[in-house]
Amino acid sequence: MRLLIQDGTIVTFGSPCRVLEGQALLLEGDRIARIAPAAEIEGPFDRVLSARGKLVLPGLVNAHMHFYSTLVRGLGKAAPSANFQEILENLWWRLDRKLSLDDVEMSARVILVEAIRKGTTTLVDHHASPGAVRGSLGRIALAVKESGLRSCLCYEVSDRDGQAVTTEGLEENADFARSAAAARDPQLRALFGLHAAFTLSDETLDRASRMGGDLGVGFHVHVAEAAADVAANRSRFGLSPVARLAAHGLLGPGSIAAHAVHADAADAEILARSGAWVVHNPQSNLNNSVGIADVVGLVRRGIPVGLGTDAMTVAMLEELRVGLWAQHLRQDNPSCGFMELTGALVVRNPEIATGLWGFPIGTLQEGAAADVILVDYHAPTPLNDETVLGHLVFGISQAAVDTTICGGRILMEGKALTTGIDEAALAAESRRLAAALWERF
Numbered sequence: 001m002r003l004l005i006q007d008g009t010i011v012t013f014g015s016p017c018r019v020l021e022g023q024a025l026l027l028e029g030d031r032i033a034r035i036a037p038a039a040e041i042e043g044p045f046d047r048v049l050s051a052r053g054k055l056v057l058p059g060l061v062n063a064h065m066h067f068y069s070t071l072v073r074g075l076g077k078a079a080p081s082a083n084f085q086e087i088l089e090n091l092w093w094r095l096d097r098k099l100s101l102d103d104v105e106m107s108a109r110v111i112l113v114e115a116i117r118k119g120t121t122t123l124v125d126h127h128a129s130p131g132a133v134r135g136s137l138g139r140i141a142l143a144v145k146e147s148g149l150r151s152c153l154c155y156e157v158s159d160r161d162g163q164a165v166t167t168e169g170l171e172e173n174a175d176f177a178r179s180a181a182a183a184r185d186p187q188l189r190a191l192f193g194l195h196a197a198f199t200l201s202d203e204t205l206d207r208a209s210r211m212g213g214d215l216g217v218g219f220h221v222h223v224a225e226a227a228a229d230v231a232a233n234r235s236r237f238g239l240s241p242v243a244r245l246a247a248h249g250l251l252g253p254g255s256i257a258a259h260a261v262h263a264d265a266a267d268a269e270i271l272a273r274s275g276a277w278v279v280h281n282p283q284s285n286l287n288n289s290v291g292i293a294d295v296v297g298l299v300r301r302g303i304p305v306g307l308g309t310d311a312m313t314v315a316m317l318e319e320l321r322v323g324l325w326a327q328h329l330r331q332d333n334p335s336c337g338f339m340e341l342t343g344a345l346v347v348r349n350p351e352i353a354t355g356l357w358g359f360p361i362g363t364l365q366e367g368a369a370a371d372v373i374l375v376d377y378h379a380p381t382p383l384n385d386e387t388v389l390g391h392l393v394f395g396i397s398q399a400a401v402d403t404t405i406c407g408g409r410i411l412m413e414g415k416a417l418t419t420g421i422d423e424a425a426l427a428a429e430s431r432r433l434a435a436a437l438w439e440r441f
Ligand SMILES: [Zn+2]
Pocket: 064, 065, 066, 126, 222, 258, 310
C-alpha cells in the first residue's frame, strides 16, 4: 500500500516540532517512507489524499489510560467521597470487582472508537478487573486489533482482593507479556502492571520484580497519586512509595510511574536517577482533588514527564490545555510550564511510545510509524516553527480531527469510520452491558 498525503501543512512533533509547507507525506506499508515536495515523489500510488485546508499531524499518544472505566459514565450510585481513598472504595474498587470479561472487552471497544475520532492512535493502558482477571488482557487485545490502533497493555496487580487474585494478576501480566513478545504484533505491546505501592505487600512487589525482570518488560504503576499513598507507605514500611518501588527494582528505564503528585525532593532525585518515565494526568488529579504534580520542578531535574489522561478523556489536546492551566495554578505563575506541558505531549509521549514499541512512533519523520491524522485548521495567525506550539494549545486543540490513519491503515476519513465498526450498534450493546453492570454495582 502506497498512500500519498499532499496539499496539507505538516506538523512533525518531536524536538524541534517543525512546520513544513509544500511537502507531501508518502506512507508505504506501515511506515512513513518519504517527506518531500509531491513533485519529487514518484508514483504509482494506491491512494492520494488531499489535505487541503488541513494540518497533517502524527497520531497522538496517551501514556496512561484505563479502558475499563468506560462503563461508569453516568453511574450515580457511588456514595459521596471525601478523599481519594473513599473514591477508590466507593466507586472504582466496587466497580472493577463486578466487571465481566464481556464488560472489559466492550469498555475497550467503545473507548477505542472515541480514540480514533480524537486522533489518539497509541494508548498505554492499565487494566483492573479483579473478578475476571484471567484472559482479560487477551479480550482487550481483541478490541485493540478490531480498532486498528496501538495499545500497550498490563494488568494492575493489587493485594486488595486476597492472595489468589494477586497471583492471577501476576500470571495475567506474565502470560500476556510472553504472548506479545512472541507475536511481535505492531499493534500490541506489554508492560507489567501494578496498582500502587499502598495496595501491595513487599512479597508481591518482589514477585512482580522477579517476573517482570525475567520477562524483560518494564513496569506500569501509580506512584504518589494522593497524599494517602505516601502516608500509608511511610507508616507501614518507613519509605515513600517512590523509594519503596525503587528499592524493589520497579522503577527503571522502560517503566512508567503515573502521577507523582506527591513526590518530594528526595523522590524526584530517585526518579531522575531511575530513568523511568513519569506520566502526568492533570484532569484526573483535579477531579479527584489530590493535588497537581510539580511538572516544572520534575522536568528541571531532568525527569522525562509524559502526558496521560487516566481515562478522563482520550482527547490529548484537551488534557494538554487543562494541564497547562493547572500548572499555572500549581506554581502560582501564569507564565510557566508552557514548554514542560507541550513537551510532555509533543516530545515525551512519542519517546515513550517509541521506547515501548521499539520503532519510531508519534512523530512525522521518514522511517516512523505511519500513524497520521488530518485536522481541519486554517491558521488565522502566522503558523511556523516558532508559533506552532501556541497554535496547538489555543487553536488546533479546538479543531476537528477529519482523518485518522494508524500503521498505514485509514481508520477514519472525512469523519466517517472506515473499518466497518457500527458505532450505533456498538453503543447499544454497551448500554445493555452497562445497565446490567450497574444492577450488580
Ligand atoms: Zn490511573
